Amino acid sequence: MRTVFVIIGLCCSLAFANLASAQPKTLTIALGAEPDSGFDPIYGWGKYNNPLFQSSLIKRGSKLNLTPDLALSWTLSKDKLSWNIKVREDVLFSDGSRLTAEDIKFTFDTAKAAVTVHDLTNLSNVIITSKSSLLFELKHPDINFIDNFINLAIVPAHSYNSHYGQMPIGTGPFELVRWDKGQQLIVKVNPYYYEQKPFFEKLIIVFSDEDSRYSRLVAGQLDLAAIAPRYAQALPADFKLWSLESVDNRGISWPMVDVQNTDIGNGVTSQFAIRQAIDRVINRDVLVHQLLDGHATAAYSIADGLPWGPVELPTPMSPDKQLSGAIEILEQSGWQLIDGIRQKQGLKASMTLYYLAGDSIREQLALTVAQMVKPLGIEIHPRGESWENIYKHMHNQPVLFGFGSHSSSEVRFVHHSQYRGMDYYNAGYYANAELDAVLDSAQHAASWQESLPYWRHAQALIRQDLPWTWLVNLRHLYAANRCLDLAEPGVEPHGHGWPLANNISQWRWTCQ
Structure with a gap:
């Protein structure tokens, strides 16, 4: 009997080991763009x-x-x-x-x-x-x-x-094995990692555009992929949609300086009436429910819903009131409709709206905004370009940007005059001395709680100037194999980088 018990136990142990080994230890994923400057x-x-x-x-x-x-x-x-x-x-x-x-x-x-x-x-x-x-x-x-x-x-x-x-070389959970630029990244578990090692011993991270990611998903070449809202209702049967809350927003940065030279400033967007009319006529409900199929919420600031965000958000108006109110703003400010285009002192209300080429959400938002402002007599020409080319024009033409952070410091970076023209932050060269003082007071507050009234006051001042027209706060969508458990992903920041990987050590394969 004792020998039989040992044999049975050994068999059971082997069977358990075989089941465990049947679970894949390699994961093929596509989370987003390849980092331009590498992994530094x-x-x-x-x-x-x-x-x-x-x-x-x-x-x-x-x-x-x-x-x-x-x-x-x-x-x-x-x-x-x-x-x-x-x-x-x-x-x-x-x-x-x-x-x-x-x-x-x-x-x-x-x-x-x-x-x-x-x-x-x-x-x-x-x-x-x-x-x-x-x-x-x-x-x-x-x-x-x-x-x-x-x-x-x-x-x-x-x-x-x-x-x-x-x-x-680092102390993180993975180490880089090979980087085939423009194609994929192969990484393996760092054997010296000091905390819980990831379940998946190897990752193949594929770089591809939205359409290619979806095609690979359908072909069974990916276990996990970031997807655009237009694909959310057409996932393969063995995939599950993960719709995650984020603070990732999309908005239009307006050049705020009256024309000084060809590189900085824009005589049209620097006019408050233009920005106010555009902000008024944007139907965010259409953007959220028709354009993005409900995978977003309306946005009015860089920090909606966060402790340092605005206390009150604007009350939505009916489309008719939005349009009539916006037209009234323009006419009272001297922008007259001539041959279908608003003009004032020889300036035509015409501009190019730059967005990142290949990003379907930004493209759809830019095209829809252009149509929404058309009844005002404001002409917007959407143009998709690389970030390299956008950088050359973002101080004199509007750009559809994405922001959103777990830190209130982003409010300062994007709106303080100290950061005019620095990286992609204050691209419009916005400057407001009163706002700068309030942001400085928030930064220098004695405690986090004491800083909050300053951040909220700053939001009210920003809203008065409208250096941005915020459009939507996105939900991040991922298609994952039904056997892949992503545990409990947190609220995600802006999508630069791969925020889903924040809890990667907790991911598990649940099927045998």
């Missing part, structure tokens, strides 16, 4: 998502709560001028070398010295106080400086160079 956190990789190959000091949980990553603790001094960070001592890079406080100091010093999307101008000094602790000294109180501990992942001081982004 210094230049923005990982700011909107889990950097995969690297780790940050702090990370956000699914409920946007702050949790430890490389940092075990973080403490702000009473005068709000320094952060004391204690870090883990058991962390190895993917090349087997040990992470030290020197790597953290090197990362922040390098990012501060470079021109990047990380705003470290308020960082005075990083001091290593022991082998496992650092002091970050600030020039003045900054309630949002902690965002840098989340958004800037750590690179190795011993091997970082100008080519780092092509073959990164």
Whole structure:
């Protein structure tokens, strides 16, 4: 009997092992665009998502709560001028070398010295106080400086160079095996990862446009893909739609400077009446329910529904009242209808609206906005281009941008005059001295709670000027094999990067 028991137990164990091994350990996915500058956190990789190959000091949980990553603790001094960070001592890079406080100091010093999307101008000094602790000294109180501990992942001081982004070494859950540019990325689990290792040992990350992603999905070549709303109702039978809440919005940035030269300024969009009339006539209900099939909500700011967003949103009007009110605004401001186009002092209300080519949502929004403003006598010519070409025109023509962050600091970056012409932030060169002062007060507040009234006041001032016409807040849509459980994805930020990967270590295959 004892021998029989052992044999049966062995058989059962083998059967269980065979079932477990039947679950795929490789996942083929397509989450979005290929990062132009590679996988270097210094230049923005990982700011909107889990950097995969690297780790940050702090990370956000699914409920946007702050949790430890490389940092075990973080403490702000009473005068709000320094952060004391204690870090883990058991962390190895993917090349087997040990992470030290020197790597953290090197990362922040390098990012501060470079021109990047990380705003470290308020960082005075990083001091290593022991082998496992650092002091970050600030020039003045900054309630949002902690965002840098989340958004800037750590690179190795011993091997970082100008080519780092092509073959990164880090402390994240995965390491890069091969990058076939324009085609795919192959990654495997980092054997030295210090936390729970991902269930999937290998990822094949495919780069393709929206149509190709859907075609590959139908052909069974993908386990998971980000999809556009137009494909949500036509998924293969063995796929499930994941519709995730986000703070990812789409809006039009208006050049705010009256014409100064051919590069900066626009005599039409700098006129408040033009911006006000366009904002008034946009039917966001049509954008949400007809254009995007309900996979969005109406947007009126960069931070709708967030603690630092506007307290009150505009009350929607009937389409007839929207149109008549917008026409009245234009006529009272001297914009007369001549041969079907509004004109004032020799200026024609005509402009080009740039959007990212290949992005169907931006294209549809741009085309629909052009049709919505046409009855006003305002002429908008939608034009899809690469970001490289858009960058050349975004200071003198409107652009359909996407923004949306887990941090209130984005309100400052997009609207403060300090960031005029810096990266893609304040592309319209918007400047309002009163607003700048309020945003500065929010940044320098003694606590997060004390900063909120300033952020909300800032939203009201922005709404008075309308430097942007916000259109929609998107829901992020993913088609996943029904056997793939994505656990509990959090509220996602803007889609640059791959925000779905934030909880990648929790993904599981549920079928045998």
